[in-house]
Amino acid sequence: QHVCLPGLRSDMSVRPFLRSVARGVSCSCLCGTEKVSQFSPRRFSVSTADRMRLVSFRERAGPDGTPRVGIEVKPSGDVVDLSAAKPALPRDMCEFLAGGQVALDEAKSAVQTGQHIVPRDQIALTSPVPNPGKVICVGMNYKDHCLEQNAPIPEEPIFFSKFGNSVVGPEDDIIHPENSDKVDWEVEMVVVIGKQGKNIKEEEAYDFVAGYTVANDVSARDWQMERNGRQWLLGKTFDTFCPLGPAIVTKDEIPDPHTLGLRCRVNGSTVQDSSTEQLVFKVPTIVAWISRIVTLSPGDVILTGTPPGVGVFRKPPVFLKRGDVVECEVDGIGTIRNRVV
Secondary structure (H helix, E strand, O other): OOOOOOOOOOOOOHHHHHHHHHHOOOOOOOOOOOOOOOOOHHHOOOOHHHOOEEEEEEEOOOOOOOOEEEEEOOOOOOEEEHHHHOOOOOOOHHHHHHOHHHHHHHHHHHHHHOOOEEOHHHEEEOOOOOOOOOEEEEEOOEHHHHHHOOOOOOOOOEEEEEOHHHEEOOOOOEOOOOOOOOEEOOEEEEEEEOOOEOOOOHHHHHHHEEEEEEEEOOEEHHHHHOOHHHOOHHHHOOOOOEEEEEEEEEHHHOOOOOOOEEEEEEOOEEEEEEEHHHEOOOHHHHHHHHHOOOOEOOOOEEEOOOOOOOHHHOOOOOOOOOOOEEEEEEOOOEEEEEEEO
């Protein structure tokens, strides 16, 4: 049986071939194929230059403090200013994500020009999604986290939320509230929604995912577990209790989000160290399940849960104090670093 590889010539390496297939090419064999269009460019990561790390940033010395969208040239590197390179693109991340593949392709072409690059020391990163419409969280979603507290593994996802006032950037301070003595850390992988959807099927869930980022689900355990009827909302949604960042890594860069190491360090000491392999409910299940309740929109963020090692279940318990520095890291995405003040 003849197997056709459209556009692949003996003198062509695999990477240019993938690029040509993504564009759509005439077949070089004699099978009569005119055009190949069923391949999506997002399925392939063909070079470092093609990788998409979406950020929101402000210039430190700029007159306009409104965050705008950029692309990291490399992790923790300089940033391509999309508002300068492609003025027609939205400056707001939610609106940019709503632009779908067209916006991503425009951003990629801006990176490839090598122009409008802002040095890293001239900018400050904000949350990659500065104003998410929804901050959705999943509780008790790591098997090893359930075990550390002698709790049963949930049969259905447990959802709660944070308000938008909790969202800050990857380098911003965490404000320790005066009315809590039990502030805790939680490293989490975050799903960023890229397309509006309701009643999404599990097998189609990734079509609605733009990419992934990192969060610290900072938690006031006294308010979560002891006060106000032991509801979770108030203990989770104090100002600055949701650092996000440093970037949205597009989903094509992370073929399987369930094989990522993640860890949290406090003052340089590792307090959490696990893997997303431990997730009870995987990304497709989470996206499909919550979409039965609420319509998901571009820029919504879903914190997928935390592994063991949180302060409240240590013996004796350990909590954050002013002056502590918390680092949350997910492999392949990056690290956020926030000081408690």
